[in-house]
Amino acid sequence: MSGTLTIFKKEVKGFYANPTFWIICFLVSLIFSWIYPIQLNMFAQLLMNYVMQQGIPANQLNIHYGVFLRQLSYLNLLLIFVTPALTMKLFAEEKKLRTFDLLLTSPVTSLQIVLGKYLAALGAMGGIVLLALSYPVATAALAKLNWGPLLIAFFGIFLVGGVYTAMNLFCSSLTENSLVAYVMSVILNVSIWFVGIGAEVVDSEVARKVFEHVSLSTHLSSLVEGTIRTNSLVFFASLIVLFCFLAERVVESSRWR
16 A cells, blocks of 8 residues: 555645645634634523523533534535535646646556545545634633533544545546536535435335435434444445545546546
8 A cells, every 4th residue: 555655645745735725724714713702602691591591402501512513514514615625636637737647657556546645635624624623622721521522523524524525536536627626526515415305305214214324414413413323434434435436437447548
């Protein structure tokens, strides 16, 4: 796997040495620096007034549900648009600059190329998730946190980001136009959330269970609430493997051509 490691080091260095990546991080931190204090302030006011406001759901009085899960929803929305920006050039730019042909003739397999680029993009996306995690961690100075559910919830959103990364890497492998790769990636990221809607519109119980099983939100919901389920991990891993395999097939077909 030395080929994978070589490509990974090259690509991850390119991410963290690229001003675009740090501009994205700055924009993400700017958004959370604006939203997160507002969420904390609303939660603090809710705690102060909960005696007078009967009927407030109990989970709204829990900082995990009242603040952290809302932050995760914003982070997921950001990743839908940020992840394509990170991955769109991984293959498309190389094809445009004709360095992709040199990569294909180098002593590395198509699988090593895809894995190296995927792991590098995953490392960059993980940096953004860690940036978002720093806000709840900073809250530990003000409140006692339940670290288990918090870390599991962010692990869940990291897995979702891993799925985005795999899908967007596949989109980048299909074209040499970075803008086209970005648009395709955003559409795919948004579309995958609508799969679960089928469970609400079908009448068959079997079909409903199938749609629920392939729904991203169904598997993410248990993780963000602090529960790790084997079927959810298998589901996320299957999606990642599927799209990495499809990207590998595209690269391998380019090698034969």
